[in-house]
Amino acid sequence: MTNHFLKVLAIDHPIIQAPMAGGTTTTELVTAVSEAGGLGMIGAGYLNAESTRQQIQDVKKKTNKSFGINLFVPQSYQIDEEKIRKSEEAMHSFRRSSKVRVFKSYEQTKKDFHDQVAVIIEEKVAVCSFTFGIPSDRIIQSLKLAGIYTIGTATTVSEALAVEAAGMDAVVMQGSEAGGHRGNFLAGVEQSMIGLMALIPQTVDQVSIPVIAAGGIMDRRGIQAAKCLGAQAAQLGTAFLTCKESGANDLHKQAILEKHQEDKTTLTSAFSGKEARGIENNFIRDMRKVETELPAFPIQNTLTKSIRSAAAQKHDREAMSLWCGQNPNAAMPITVQELMHKLVDEA
Incomplete structure (x- = not known):
């Protein structure tokens, strides 16, 4: 089955580079992964x-x-002025210290999303994956008619079954260990927090489409473990984030590479209004007291955008979103070619 899956995707190894949005998946990173026999993925969510x-x-x-390329399925949201006011008030000290203004326009329109889908079809990209939900039947069918392989993202068996029922070709199962945003869309984040090693076998037993494992996989052992449990491939994010070709900010890479075994990542919605796993810093700690009262994604994400940008420019990682999985100690500052060699060739 794995050999068939690799043949369909036209790749040599069951390794997919996670489509990390926000500038991490540079052309150099995507190209290097694909040239090394894996599947490079553009993170086009923003x-x-x-x-x-x-x-x-x-x-x-x-x-x-x-x-391949990944898109965020647009989230419906309401503009709650009271929540925006509370968010701005809670972020006041960060805005004042960074001398930035709060954004008042909100990103992620449905028109942008549909225009992106049209571009992907016109450009004949081999693979298109989706996060934060399932696109319409019309979009899925238009992609498949164009010969594009479609992949959904799920965090529970129920979500995987929904991805399969929608007619998508494969599903990425995101374990609780994964860095970055949770991909849950049928239930709350609490129900989505299933460890990958428990999530893979129960999903494989319930769906007939290929399962791709994601969350905390950093080396060859993780890939082999996922395959032993029935996954056809592994999707790695943090491992590629610290590669030299990655577009992640150097402070972000350094924060991951400096992590100590006793330190922990944490889940937070403070940066975007949607739960995500990253390295705890002052912004997360200060916002925790109002976290349940913040605007939803993408509003909060837009409100914090200028703060995050200013922090990066000032080399202040205490106000940056430092997304990271639960196994940062295995991260290395190496090239994609060196990482792929470790994942594939090293005995």
């Missing part, structure tokens, strides 16, 4: 149609190997 097309074309110029 891009518009024009920048999506540009990066797709840039990757095509550097490789003729298979690569």
Whole structure:
């Protein structure tokens, strides 16, 4: 089954680079992973149609190997002025110290999403995955008619069954260990916090589409464990985030590489309004007291955007979103080629 899965995706190894949005998945990172026999993935969740097309074309110029792209399924949201006021009040000290203004326009429109889908079809990208839900039947069918392999993201068996019922070709199962945003969409984040080693076998027993394991996998042992439990491939995020080709801020990479065994990552909605796993810092700690009262994604994400940008410019990681999985101690500051060698060739 794994050999068939690899043949369908036109890749040599059951390794997928997680599509980390926000600038981490540079053209160099995506290209290097695909050139090494894995599946490089563009994280296009925060891009518009024009920048999506540009990066797709840039990757095509550097490789003729298979690569993919990920989109965020648009979230419905309501603008709650009282929650926005509480958020702005709670962030006052960070805004004052960084001398930034709060954004008043909110990202992630349905038009942007549909325009991105049209670009992906026009550019004939091999693989398209989705996070934060399931796109419409019309979108899924249009992608499949164009010969594009579709992948959903799930955190529970129920969500995996929904992905399969929607007609998607495969599903990424995101364990509780995963860094970055939770991909849950049928239930709350509490119900989504299932460890990967428990999540894979029960999902494999319930769905017939290929299962891709994600969450805390950093080395060859993790990939082999996931395959032993029935996964067809593994999707790695933090491991690729610290690679030299990654576009993650150097402070972000350094924070992961400096992690000590006794330190812990934490779940927070303070940065975006949606639960995500990252390295705890002052912003997370200060916002914890009002976390349940913050606006939902994407509003909170937009409200904190200028704070995060200013912090990065000032080399202050105490107000940056430092997304990271639960196994940062295995992260290394190496090239993609060196990492792929460790994942595939080292005995």
